[in-house]
Amino acid sequence: MAQMGFYVDTSKCTGCKTCQLSCKDKNDLPVGMNWRRVYEYSGGDWVQHEDGTFSNDVFAYYVSISCNHCAQPACTKACPTGAMHKREEDGLVVVDNTVCVGCRYCEMACPYGAPQFNPVKKVMSKCDGCYERVATGQQPVCVESCPLRALEFGPIDELRARYGNRADIAPLPDPTLTNPSVIIGTSRNSRLSGDKEGKIENPQEVGL
Numbered sequence: 001m002a003q004m005g006f007y008v009d010t011s012k013c014t015g016c017k018t019c020q021l022s023c024k025d026k027n028d029l030p031v032g033m034n035w036r037r038v039y040e041y042s043g044g045d046w047v048q049h050e051d052g053t054f055s056n057d058v059f060a061y062y063v064s065i066s067c068n069h070c071a072q073p074a075c076t077k078a079c080p081t082g083a084m085h086k087r088e089e090d091g092l093v094v095v096d097n098t099v100c101v102g103c104r105y106c107e108m109a110c111p112y113g114a115p116q117f118n119p120v121k122k123v124m125s126k127c128d129g130c131y132e133r134v135a136t137g138q139q140p141v142c143v144e145s146c147p148l149r150a151l152e153f154g155p156i157d158e159l160r161a162r163y164g165n166r167a168d169i170a171p172l173p174d175p176t177l178t179n180p181s182v183i184i185g186t187s188r189n190s191r192l193s194g195d196k197e198g199k200i201e202n203p204q205e206v207g208l
C-alpha cells in the first residue's frame, strides 16, 4: 500500500491561509470548520540590559496542518462503527458518512484536532486528502493553491527521501503517538514539540 502524505515547509509559509480557505471553499465548510488550519506560533520578548540597551529573542512561524493520514491513526482505533477508516489503496484516512453515528470519539482521540463535527449533518468530517482530485492526477486543493509552494503531497516515502522525517515541531504533538504521514520543514525559528517558550497566537481560529 502506498502511503500518501504532506510536506509542510515552515521556512516558506507566510501564514497567508490561502490553503485553509481554498480547502474551505472546495468542501463548502461552514463557519468555524476548517479541515486545514494554519497555526501561528510565537514567543520571546524584548530584554532591557543594565547599560540601557535592548535586545530580543522573539520568534514566530506558521504551521499549516490538516489530517496527517497517520500510519497508526488514533481516530480509527477509537471509532466504534468503522466509519473512520484507512483506505487500502493510498493510506488516506476518510470518514464514511453513511456509517458515522456522530459519537465524536475520533475527535477526542486525534491529537491533531483533525476530525470535526458537522452540527448540521450530525456526522464527523475531515480532510480526505482530496482523493478524488488526486485520482485524476491533480494535487490536493491546498497544495495547488499555496502561493509560496510551502505544501507538497505525494507518497510519503518519496517525500521523506527528499526532506527527512521531522514532525516533532511545536505546536504539534509528539509524532510517536500516531506516526503521522507528514514532514515539517523547519526554519531557524522552529521549536520542538512540547516547547514552553512559545504559544499559539490564534487559538480561536484553529478551533482551540
Ligand code: SF4
Binding pocket: 066, 067, 068, 069, 070, 072, 073, 074, 075, 076, 093, 109, 110, 111, 112, 113, 114, 115, 126, 178, 180
Ligand atoms: S491526524 Fe488525527 S484524524 Fe488524521 S489520521 Fe491521524 S489520528 Fe486520524
Ligand code: SF4
Binding pocket: 012, 013, 014, 015, 016, 017, 018, 019, 020, 038, 062, 064, 145, 146, 147, 148, 149, 150, 151
Ligand atoms: S497557502 Fe502556503 S504560505 Fe499561505 S498559509 Fe498556506 S502553506 Fe502558508
